[in-house]
Amino acid sequence: MNSENLMTVGELASKMNVTVRTLQYYDKQGLLKPSSQSEGGRRLYTNKDMIKLNQILSLKFLGFSLEDIKSRLIPIDTPKEVDNALKEQASIIQDKISYLQEALTAIESLREEIQQINSIDWKKYSDIISLLQSKNENYWVVKYFDTDSFHKIKTSFTSEDSEKIISTWHELCNQIIQLKSQNELPTGSKSQLVAKDWWNMVNRFTGGDITMLKDLVNFNKDKENWNTDWKEKQTLIDDFLEQALFKYFKDNNIEVPKI
Structure with a gap:
């Protein structure tokens, strides 16, 4: 193994903008163990380890727990496996983007409705949120009915x-x-x-x-x-x-x- 491609824990941490403690924790949890070791016993990381760390950090950023990440890590020993790993990451990120876009749309819609209602009515706000989350495209009708009337409609x-x-x-x-x-x-x-x-x-x-x-x-x-x-x-x-x-x-x- 070419020693020029090996990195100490500090060097990898610096390159990937994480702390040494984080890498040590991933090592302890079996998520990312150093692939090599120096003659003096220092644990060393390879470029392949850095790619794997990128997988871990991406999944963590997307909100997955370490246990979930363990099951989602894809082997990257061949070009095909690297391609599959990146494809999987792209798919997960796209799903997250879609979710965030829906959340943003809901927030902006709620903000617009609240501005139009121009009063404090928590029950009505919660009804709007409920309809937005269920992707009911007719949620905007809510603001035209008083709370009692809308409650009758909703329950009937x-x-x-x-x-x-x-x-x-x-x-x-x-x-x-x-x-x-x-x-x-x-x-x-x-x-x-x-x-x-x-x-x-x-x-x-x-x-x-x-x-x-x-x-x-x-x-x-x-x-x-x-x-x-x-x-x-x-x-x-x-x-x-x-x-x-x-x-x-x-x-x-x-x-x-x-x-």
Whole structure:
């Protein structure tokens, strides 16, 4: 073995920006034992040891425990094994980058929502965090409902129920847009069938709780912060829907409180 390629524990520590104590600890734990020894008994490291140390430090930086690192270390005795080791590191780092990007997106989204809510409501913040972590793309709707109303929605609906209502909303919006393109009147029979379905959707969402209509009205008024697709659809149908619902309520003797 070429002595010029050998390093003392101090030299390796300096090159890899770690402490001598760290290397001694890795040696004791069986993670990284020096590959050589001088005639005087000094323990020496090789360039291969330095590559292995790089594996260890990379995995440690990514949050793996020493026990996990032991099981993840890949042999580097051949070019193929070195390639596999680097490929594995790259994959782990990419996963970490994706996780951190998701975490950053969630934090920025939460920060934006809190700025818009502009009040201290820890329950609502926790609900937003919960929805963000579950990757629910409709988390932004939360801020339009007071804490009690949102609690009712959250406890009454499964994720599947919520998705069905959102799907129904999209479908009814598309129907109204089509009716408008066909020059149908809001008071016409086809439009009244859609008004009926819309009111059924609202009742399903609120559980028949009329007090929640105020939140829905406020939600509809403030489209500035809506999802773009939602905003465009609702804006297109608002006038038509209002006229259709007015007739539907009148014909069916439905009393809706003024808000």
